[in-house]
Amino acid sequence: MKKNIFWKNKNIFISGIAGFVGSNLAKNLVENGANVIGLTQNKKINSLLYYENIDKKINLIIGNITDKEFLKSIFLKYKIDICFHLAAQVEVGSALKYPYLTWETNVRGTYTLLEVIRENKKKIKSIIIASSDKAYGDYPLKSLPYKESYELKPSFPYDTSKACADMIAKSYASKLYKLPIIITRFANIYGSGQLNFTALIPDVIRSCILNKKFLMRSDGEAIRDFIYIDDIVELYKLLAKNLYLYPKKYSGEVFNAGTNVKYRIRDIVKKIFIYTKKENQLKNVFKKIKNNRTKGELSVQYMDYKKLNKFFGWKPKYRFSKTLPELINWYRKYFKKNNS
Numbered sequence: 001m002k003k004n005i006f007w008k009n010k011n012i013f014i015s016g017i018a019g020f021v022g023s024n025l026a027k028n029l030v031e032n033g034a035n036v037i038g039l040t041q042n043k044k045i046n047s048l049l050y051y052e053n054i055d056k057k058i059n060l061i062i063g064n065i066t067d068k069e070f071l072k073s074i075f076l077k078y079k080i081d082i083c084f085h086l087a088a089q090v091e092v093g094s095a096l097k098y099p100y101l102t103w104e105t106n107v108r109g110t111y112t113l114l115e116v117i118r119e120n121k122k123k124i125k126s127i128i129i130a131s132s133d134k135a136y137g138d139y140p141l142k143s144l145p146y147k148e149s150y151e152l153k154p155s156f157p158y159d160t161s162k163a164c165a166d167m168i169a170k171s172y173a174s175k176l177y178k179l180p181i182i183i184t185r186f187a188n189i190y191g192s193g194q195l196n197f198t199a200l201i202p203d204v205i206r207s208c209i210l211n212k213k214f215l216m217r218s219d220g221e222a223i224r225d226f227i228y229i230d231d232i233v234e235l236y237k238l239l240a241k242n243l244y245l246y247p248k249k250y251s252g253e254v255f256n257a258g259t260n261v262k263y264r265i266r267d268i269v270k271k272i273f274i275y276t277k278k279e280n281q282l283k284n285v286f287k288k289i290k291n292n293r294t295k296g297e298l299s300v301q302y303m304d305y306k307k308l309n310k311f312f313g314w315k316p317k318y319r320f321s322k323t324l325p326e327l328i329n330w331y332r333k334y335f336k337k338n339n340s
C-alpha cells in the first residue's frame with residue numbers, strides 16, 4: 001500500500017470501530033501513521049479488529065454512542081482532527097423486531113455525537129456521517145439509480161433511522177452550526193473482515209465452505225448493488241481529506257456510491273456456489289424459494305457514482321470477478337482458525 005503522508009499523526013476518531021467498515025478503515029489509517037481512537041459498544045464480538053490485532057495499535061474505548069458525558073470526556077482527552085461516525089444498529093431484521101433500540105443507537109447516537117462536537121472548544125476539521133442507500137426508501141426501478149437530490153422517504157425502521165441521522169447531520173452542517181460534515185449514502189458493502197453472518201455474502205460463503213445448509217430468506221428476486229470494502233476505505237479517506245483541506249467547498253455535501261451494476265440476489269448466491277465448486281447443490285437451494293417473502297425490505301436498490309466522479313474523478317476499482325475468489329480464500333483461512 002502506498003503511504004499517504006496526510007494521515008501521519010492525525011488524531012482520528014471512529015465510532016463503531018469494531019464493525020466491518022470501522023475495523024477495515026482503522027487498519028488502513030494505522031498503516032498510514034494515524035493515531036486512531038475508536039469507540040465500540042461491546043468487546044465480545046467477532047471482529048477483524050481483534051482477529052488481526054488492530055486493537056493493540058489504537059486507543060480502543062468501550063462505551064455507548066448515546067452517552068453524552070462519556071463522549072464529552074473522549075473529545076476532551078483527545079484532540080480529534082477527523083471523525084468518522086459509523087456506529088449503528090445495522091441489522092435490518094433486528095430493526096424490525098427492536099425499532100426502539102434502532103432509533104436510540106442510530107438517531108440519538110448521531111445527535112449526541114454531533115452535539116458533543118459542537119460544544120467542544122477544539123474545532124474538528126472533518127466529520128463523515130455514514131448514512132445509507134436505504135435512507136431513500138422505496139423508488140420504482142425506472143427512477144434508479146438514486147440521485148443525491150432525491151427526497152428521503154423511508155418507512156422501514158432501519159431505513160428511517162438512517163434518514164433521520166442523515167437529516168440531523170445536514171442540520172449541523174447548515175449555516176446554523178457550520179460543522180464540517182459530509183454525508184455518505186453507500187450501497188451494500190462486502191469484503192474481508194465482514195464477520196456478521198446475518199449479511200448475505202458472508203452467510204452464503206460460510207455455508208459453502210463449512211458445508212452447512214444455506215437457507216434463502218427471500219425469493220432471491222430483489223435487486224441490489226454491492227461495493228467492495230477496499231473501494232469504500234479509499235473513498236472515506238478521500239472524502240475526509242478533501243473536507244479537511246477545503247471545508248467551505250465540501251461541507252454539507254452528500255455522496256452516493258455504488259457500482260451502478262444491478263444484481264439479483266439469487267445471482268449472487270449462484271456466483272458464490274460456483275466459485276466454491278458447490279453448484280451441484282444450487283438446485284436444492286432454489287427449489288423452495290418461490291413463495292419466500294421478506295418483510296420490511298426494499299425490492300430494488302442500486303447506486304451510481306456520477307457525483308463522486310464529477311467532484312473527485314472517483315470510480316470503484318473492484319468487480320466481483322476479481323474480489324470473490326480472493327474473498328472466499330480469506331474466509332477459508334478465517335474458518336480454519338475459527339470454526340464457527
Ligand SMILES: NC(=O)c1ccc[n+]([C@@H]2O[C@H](COP(=O)([O-])OP(=O)(O)OC[C@H]3O[C@@H](n4cnc5c(N)ncnc54)[C@H](O)[C@@H]3O)[C@@H](O)[C@H]2O)c1
Nearest residue numbers: 016018019020021040041064065086087088130132188189
Ligand atoms: N455494511 C454495509 O453494507 C453498509 C452500507 C451502507 C451504509 N452502512 C453504514 O455504515 C456504518 C458501518 O456499517 P458496518 O457494516 O461496519 O456495521 P457493523 O454492524 O459491522 O458495525 C457497527 C459498529 O457499531 C457499534 N455500535 C452499535 N451500537 C452501538 C452503540 N450504541 N454505541 C457504540 N457503538 C455501537 C458496534 O459495536 C459495531 O462496532 C453503519 O452506520 C451503517 O449503517 C453500511
